[in-house]
Amino acid sequence: MAVAHRCCVLAGYLLLLLLAGCKARIHTLTLKNETRFAVDLNSFGFYANGILNVSVSSLKLPTSVNYTSFPVGFTLSRSRVNGVLSYTAEETGTCPLTPPKLTNTEPLILFLINIDTLSVTVKARGEQDNLLIAKLKPEVAEGEVRKTRDDNPPEHPPPDKQDETKPQDNKDTKSGDKSDKKADEKTMPEVETTVNLTNTKDLSLALDKDHGSYSFSFDMVVGSSAEGLYSLKFHYCTNRMSQEKLSYSFSVNVTEKNLGGFLSAAEIPxxxxxxxxxxxxxxxxxxxxxxxxxxxxxxxxxxxxxxxxxxxxxxxxxxxxxxxxxxxxxxxxxxxxxxxxxxxxxxxxxxxxxxxxxxxxxxxxxxxxxxxxxxxxxxxxxxxxxxxxxxxxxxxxxxxxxxxxxxxxxxxxxxxxxxxxxxxxxxxxxxxxxxxxxxxxxxxxxxxxxxxxxxxxxxxxxxxxxxxxxxxxxxxxxxxxxxxxxxxxxxxxxxxxxxxxxxxxxxxxxxxxxxxxxxxxEDVEMDEVMTESGALEGISKVKKTSNGRERQKESTL
Structure with a gap:
């Protein structure tokens, strides 16, 4: 029992040490010099109007890799059950971020990181009913706003836009307007925009750069027809598709929440x-x-x-x-x-x-x-x-x-x-x-x-x-x-x-x-001896048990 006592004492020390890093449903993960080609970040069951917040920071990637041929990014897949998802069971030597995988009709959202253009390309495939809230690239944000206006044209144009509809005869003025627009695009800040993924399949998020590390974030609101079990993964396809193992580092903060609280759909009851x-x-x-x-x-x-x-x-x-x-x-x-x-x-x-x-x-x-x-x-x-x-x-x-x-x-x-x-x-x-x-x-x-x-x-x-x-x-x-x-x-x-x-x-x-x-x-032998003798017939043997009570064992004859 001394071994059991020492094991319990050791377990008690481990309890106190490990609980300091417990993060529960607000997940914070920091990976340094990681070489795995796939990292399972989290799985969570969302009901309608559930909110997913993902913030990636301190992302450091090797600059010697052609990320067009060897993409890097995140996948967000959806399933109705907790079984093996089709997008998480990739064959050896293939990458789930490559175009051949996009022919599947199951719900999937890709976040492809491009450090050359400082953008994160979002590709939504399958049936989607989610709202994506993120900082888009300036030209993308302007296109999304214009698309919204085209879908819902106002009855009367705003006052500041009425003058734009008048013809301009002065060519110098036209050229000046064009140069002003180009200047505005360069200085236009990255804006946070809400995009409905039901109608938009491809868009670009802004990728911030600070002293050689990259960061981006997004929020997603789950629609009524998009309830399910969501699985978020990070993929570094270079280490999957080539023999050379390169290291990368990043920190990610994931917050998941349903309307009732921070528990997944399966954990609420x-x-x-x-x-x-x-x-x-x-x-x-x-x-x-x-x-x-x-x-x-x-x-x-x-x-x-x-x-x-x-x-x-x-x-x-x-x-x-x-x-x-x-x-x-x-x-x-x-x-x-x-x-x-x-x-x-x-x-x-x-x-x-x-x-x-x-x-x-x-x-x-x-x-x-x-x-x-x-x-x-x-x-x-x-x-x-x-x-x-x-x-x-x-x-x-x-x-x-x-x-x-x-x-x-x-x-x-x-x-x-x-x-x-x-x-x-x-x-x-x-x-x-x-x-x-x-x-x-x-x-x-x-x-x-x-x-x-x-x-x-x-x-x-x-x-x-x-x-x-x-x-x-x-x-x-x-x-x-x-x-x-x-x-x-x-x-x-x-x-x-x-x-x-x-x-x-x-x-x-x-x-x-x-x-x-x-x-x-000994009790068995004594009982047998006592019952075999006719002189002892009817005599019973009394034995005191462990709890102090006298138990009487009667003979079998």
Whole structure:
């Protein structure tokens, strides 16, 4: 247990260090000397009138690259589900920013950066119903204003424009006007303009330059027919299409917001879901404590451990709900509450696997000493569970675009699978031991009952792991974006069912076959000897149990 204590202390230090960089739904990512050809910045589910704000700054690109042949920029794709988007599954050696990819009719917006002309070319493809708000190039802004006037001509021209309609006979005056217009275009400031992407497919944004670094920004308002899951990515096609790996740097600030707050469409119901499930788990924990008090003479230490697990699970869900509430209202969590949530989440995960291993080994029910093999399982499961929870915390507090994000995501997936596999070994060992004992000792019928119980427990664990790790995830990637919160609902409901069934199977009751098994082999032999002698017929053996109560074992004859 000293190893578990050291792991928990280390996890506590990591909690305090990592939470300082937590940015929640207001995302800030800085990449320096990056060489990846694609960076997943973020995914977010937008309802109608949702707002996306993207601000790119400190962009530094190698000047030796021909960005016409090897484009660089951002893609903003839209999908109705969380599955693999067609624009994010590019083949090796191709670039999603190149023209051949633009023949697809699915919604896509490209932002192609051109440092030579100091512009960002926007190409909207597929069905669009979004408003783009950005600083356009002067000539583009003037064209957009003129196009708006042509679409909605005024009944009476403005006074300052009436003189322009009169014929001018003086050629010098005409030439002077032209020169003035050219001068005005050079000095015309970049203006922020609202453009409807439904009618406009191509336009140019202004790219600012300051001491060798570039910056630009834009806002987008989602239309009523453009709701969906949006995925923002950065692409540096030079490193994809050539062997030479060049480095680049930039900082990006992304703010996403629906009308109700900063949560994605799939996350809006989570705060209410978690607080409701916390109430359900708390009620189940109270019922379990009442059952323990009612059958206090059949209660073992592990029963109270199961009660502690239910209470910690409830408290963890409460902090999780509060966490999402503040993210929705302020865009980021309160650090103190986030620390409490992560601590309870870590304790819940470690306590769950410890309880399952103890039940599987029969500790406190049948024996009080763990074998060497069972101790090794604890030495593996406890540190791995701490590592898995630390990986989860790092993922929660790290931006999706950072390279460490995917590393810790893979570590979490691998460690979780190892832990799930490890907790099955004690149950398998118990089943094998009971199979051997049922054919050798005198309590074959009772051993068969306990064998049946362990088999049910094994099936329950396998079903729980299979559903929460595979089935629920498959449902998540196939559901519409606004219903993906159902994944969390299914996981919590399946956890509740698993807790209730485990408590029912191993409840403290006099008729539970798990608790009726003799405490050691000496009891079995003594019972057999006493019943074989006719002189001792009717005599029963009395043995004091661990909780101080005298249990009377009557003879079978």
């Amino acid at each position: 989570l705060s209410r879901l978690y607080i409701c499930m916390a109430g359900v788990f708390f009620t189940a924990a109270l019922v379990w404590v009442y059952t323990l008090m009612k059958h206090r003479y059949s209660v073992f230490k592990i029963h109270w451990l199961m009660a502690a697990l239910a209470f910690i699970k409830s408290i963890s869900l409460v902090f999780h709900s509060i966490n999402y509430h503040y993210i929705n209202t302020e865009g980021r969590p309160i650090e103190a509450l986030a620390v409490m949530y992560y601590i309870t989440h870590l304790l819940k995960g470690a306590l769950l696997f410890i309880t399952l291993v103890l039940i599987g080994t029969g500790w406190a029910f049948v024996k009080y000493i763990l074998s060497d093999k069972e101790k090794k399982i604890f030495m593996i499961v406890i540190p791995l569970q701490v590592l898995a929870n630390v990986a989860y915390i790092i993922i929660e507090s790290t931006e999706e675009g950072s390279s460490e994000y995917y590393l810790w995501k893979e570590i979490l997936f691998l460690v979780d699978l190892i832990c799930c596999g490890a907790i099955l070994f004690p149950v398998v060992w118990s089943i094998r031991h009971l199979q051997e004992a049922s054919s050798t000792d005198g309590k074959a019928a009772m051993n068969l009952e306990k064998l049946k119980l362990f088999r049910h427990f094994y099936v329950m664990i396998v079903c729980y792991i299979y559903f929460t790790r595979i089935i629920a995830i498959l449902l998540k990637v196939t559901m519409p974006f606004q219903w993906q919160w159902c994944y969390e609902f299914l996981v919590e409901v399946s956890t509740l069912i698993f807790f209730v069934m485990t408590g029912y199977k191993f409840r403290p009751a006099s008729n539970n076959p798990y608790l009726q098994l003799p405490q050691d082999e």
